[in-house]
Amino acid sequence: MGEDFKIIENYLMVKMPEELDHHKSVYIRKKADQLILKEEVKNLVFDFEETKFMDSSGIGVIMGRYKMIHYLGGKVFVIHADSQIRRIMKMSGLNKIIEIVE
Amino acid sequence: MNEMKIEFDAKSENEGFARVAVAAFMSSLDPTLEEISDVKTAVSEAVTNSIIHGYEGREGKVYIMCKIEGDVLEVVIEDYGMGIENIEKAMEPLFTTKPEMDRSGMGFAFMEAFMDNLVVESERGKGTKIQMIKKIGTTSWLGETE
Numbered sequence: 506m507g508e509d510f511k512i513i514e515n516y517l518m519v520k521m522p523e524e525l526d527h528h529k530s531v532y533i534r535k536k537a538d539q540l541i542l543k544e545e546v547k548n549l550v551f552d553f554e555e556t557k558f559m560d561s562s563g564i565g566v567i568m569g570r571y572k573m574i575h576y577l578g579g580k581v582f583v584i585h586a587d588s589q590i591r592r593i594m595k596m597s598g599l600n601k602i603i604e605i606v607e
Numbered sequence: 608m609n610e611m612k613i614e615f616d617a618k619s620e621n622e623g624f625a626r627v628a629v630a631a632f633m634s635s636l637d638p639t640l641e642e643i644s645d646v647k648t649a650v651s652e653a654v655t656n657s658i659i660h661g662y663e664g665r666e667g668k669v670y671i672m673c674k675i676e677g678d679v680l681e682v683v684i685e686d687y688g689m690g691i692e693n694i695e696k697a698m699e700p701l702f703t704t705k706p707e708m709d710r711s712g713m714g715f716a717f718m719e720a721f722m723d724n725l726v727v728e729s730e731r732g733k734g735t736k737i738q739m740i741k742k743i744g745t746t747s748w749l750g751e752t753e
Contacts, residue, residue, distance in 0.1 A: 527619055527622060527655040560655065561652055561710075561712075568711055596720060
């Protein structure tokens with residue numbers, strides 16, 4: 506179980522790890538940025554299906570990629586986030602700039 | 608009363624271990640899933656701060672002390688790193704000294720939101736001590752917070 510990157514048409518799909526903290530976020534940021542630039546994707550989907558823990562590092566990962574995707578004219582989506590993770594996203598105001606699909 | 612202390616290297620791979628250790632220690636208080644998640648998030652924020660801000664990736668140790676008294680959990684997280692220059696500024700939501708690392712600046716805001724009380728002591732060149740307190744068993748009957 507772990508992070509996983511897939512490109513479907515102009516969407517980059519990122520499967521988030523079970524525990525999304527600072528340790529895990531370093532690799533996800535790097536890999537996602539590489540793919541966004543190299544594959545010229547427009548939109549980004551973060552899939553939280555397997556994620557059971559997230560701290561503010563996760564907010565940073567999403568916020569940083571949002572800046573990039575927004576600049577490129579695309580959209581960022583969060584899917585399959587449980588109530589705990591949605592609560593953290595709401596507290597940081599992330600729900601105002603990205604689409605959290607329930 | 609029940610106490611425990613742990614000491615570990617300031618390495619990012621220990622962030623998971625630290626929050627799980629505290630969560631396991633508090634299990635005798637019969638916390639709800641939400642309370643466990645709150646404490647894990649707060650511990651993760653404080654430990655991450657010690658590692659990336661306190662020691663800035665250099666070698667060092669992080670110390671955690673936990674105490675249970677009645678239904679109250681106290682967690683102290685300490686480092687002997689560089690200390691915080693301006694605590695008030697550091698605690699402002701969205702403020703970060705490391706935007707290039709995509710830090711969200713929400714660390715202290717989450718510690719404050721998820722715990723009942725937060726005290727930050729820091730001295731430049733000496734280190735930082737975070738003390739957090741949470742009463743366990745009070746949120747379950749308050750219903751959903753959303």
